[in-house]
Amino acid sequence: MTEEQTKQGIKALELEFGEPTVRAAIEAVKRFTVEVPSWIFGRFGGGRFGEYMPPGAARTIAEKLDDAAVVQRLTGATDSVAMHILWDFSEDGRLGSYQAARRVHELAGERGLKIGSISPTYFLSGSYRNSLSADEKSTNDRYIEQTVLAARIAKDLGGSLLTLWLPDGSAYPGQIQLRRNYENMKNNLLKAREQIDDDVRILVEYKVFEPGTYSTTIPDWGSAYLLAKFLGKNAGVLVDLGHHFHGANIEQIVARLIAENMHCGFHFNTRYAADDDHAVEPNPEMSRIFYELVSGRVVANEKPENNWAYMIDQCSGRENRIHAVLHSIDSLQHCLARAMLVHQEELAGHQAKDEIILANRCFNRAIMHADVRPIVATARLERLLPIDPVSEYVAGKYQLKIETERR
Numbered sequence: 361m362t363e364e365q366t367k368q369g370i371k372a373l374e375l376e377f378g379e380p381t382v383r384a385a386i387e388a389v390k391r392f393t394v395e396v397p398s399w400i401f402g403r404f405g406g407g408r409f410g411e412y413m414p415p416g417a418a419r420t421i422a423e424k425l426d427d428a429a430v431v432q433r434l435t436g437a438t439d440s441v442a443m444h445i446l447w448d449f450s451e452d453g454r455l456g457s458y459q460a461a462r463r464v465h466e467l468a469g470e471r472g473l474k475i476g477s478i479s480p481t482y483f484l485s486g487s488y489r490n491s492l493s494a495d496e497k498s499t500n501d502r503y504i505e506q507t508v509l510a511a512r513i514a515k516d517l518g519g520s521l522l523t524l525w526l527p528d529g530s531a532y533p534g535q536i537q538l539r540r541n542y543e544n545m546k547n548n549l550l551k552a553r554e555q556i557d558d559d560v561r562i563l564v565e566y567k568v569f570e571p572g573t574y575s576t577t578i579p580d581w582g583s584a585y586l587l588a589k590f591l592g593k594n595a596g597v598l599v600d601l602g603h604h605f606h607g608a609n610i611e612q613i614v615a616r617l618i619a620e621n622m623h624c625g626f627h628f629n630t631r632y633a634a635d636d637d638h639a640v641e642p643n644p645e646m647s648r649i650f651y652e653l654v655s656g657r658v659v660a661n662e663k664p665e666n667n668w669a670y671m672i673d674q675c676s677g678r679e680n681r682i683h684a685v686l687h688s689i690d691s692l693q694h695c696l697a698r699a700m701l702v703h704q705e706e707l708a709g710h711q712a713k714d715e716i717i718l719a720n721r722c723f724n725r726a727i728m729h730a731d732v733r734p735i736v737a738t739a740r741l742e743r744l745l746p747i748d749p750v751s752e753y754v755a756g757k758y759q760l761k762i763e764t765e766r767r
């Protein structure tokens with residue numbers, strides 16, 4: 361899209377949606393920020409192509425931060441990087457280290473970045489018989505300690521935000537005592553919370569299956585909500601797009617959490633089969649989710665403290681990592697712009713008169729049919745950012761540099 365096409369496009373949108381609405385959408389896109397995960401840039405997971413690394417993928421945390429800094433320069437929307445303590449602050453992959461976190465904090469600062477949310481990492485080694493829900497006290501204690509350390513790092517060196525994903529669960533009926541498994545989780549989470557500063561926010565993530573195939577200790581938003589409530593005021597639910605059964609109405613979950621006044625967060629990604637962790641695509645589901653966030657006033661709010669925590673949780677297998685994360689940011693900005701164009705009063709009018717199809721058409725005029733590329737492009741131009749970060753990256757020399765250096 362050229363600058364001229366952008367101008368023409370804005371005129372057309374103003375004609376259809378009104379100048380103030382289009383301006384509000386541009387401002388919202390300008391304000392939107394999202395964290396990128398450190399793990400997108402380097403080696404991750406295993407599976408069928410376990411050894412494959414796309415050319416130029418980062419090998420160290422310093423290289424991951426180099427890549428994150430490029431993404432921030434191109435988008436201006438991602439100055440914080442989400443970290444995992446056993447991937448990013450550990451010498452041996454078994455224990456987290458405050459000293460290692462300090463070094464990463466320095467490296468991030470040198471690149472104009474911040475450490476964002478921190479995951480205590482309950483999965484890599486040692487949790488094959490579960491972590492905080494395990495029956496063995498020594499296992500519980502190890503992970504309580506790790507949670508408390510992660511919280512100290514989050515408070516001193518990061519954004520005072522902990523994101524908890526626990527891989528706990530079971531593969532066969534009868535393998536574990538389901539009730540005790542939940543009670544262990546609840547009690548051990550509380551033990552950790554009691555040793556953590558009140559101003560560290562804790563988001564509890566849920567996931568319907570994997571690695572547990574028969575049961576997962578925190579399988580759904582309701583379980584995460586109960587645990588967050590139990591932990592107290594500064595806790596919420598973390599919604600990851602890949603963690604539901606197919607067909608789940610995620611926007612309704614979001615609406616409910618907002619209605620309950622819970623300050624929550626998002627792990628954005630796209631999935632087709634299960635927890636694919638693909639790059640975010642600008643699809644209708646994502647736009648409908650953004651509509652709930654926009655109408656609930658928890659995104660792009662002028663008061664940043666009202667906004668939920670937004671993070672990308674993706675880890676591409678085959679594709680270029682930097683293309684993938686830039687694509688995600690681009691998609692999120694387009695979905696936000698569409699959501700901003702929904703005419704909320706007109707929609708309320710149709711709802712009040714029970715005009716079902718007219719309400720649906722009013723909603724879809726923005727969510728499905730609006731071409732919002734000029735809004736996103738204008739937001740970037742007004743911030744002196746590249747009009748299309750992906751093309752800008754492709755035209756630059758960074759990819760060649762990392763492919764040459766990182767062999």
Ligand code: PSV
Pocket residue numbers: 399479525565567600627635673
């Ligand atoms: C688990 O599938 C998850 O969504 C959690 O958020 C982890 O932190 C992340 O993926 C990376 O493993």
Ligand code: MN
Pocket residue numbers: 525565600627673
């Ligand atoms: Mn996640």
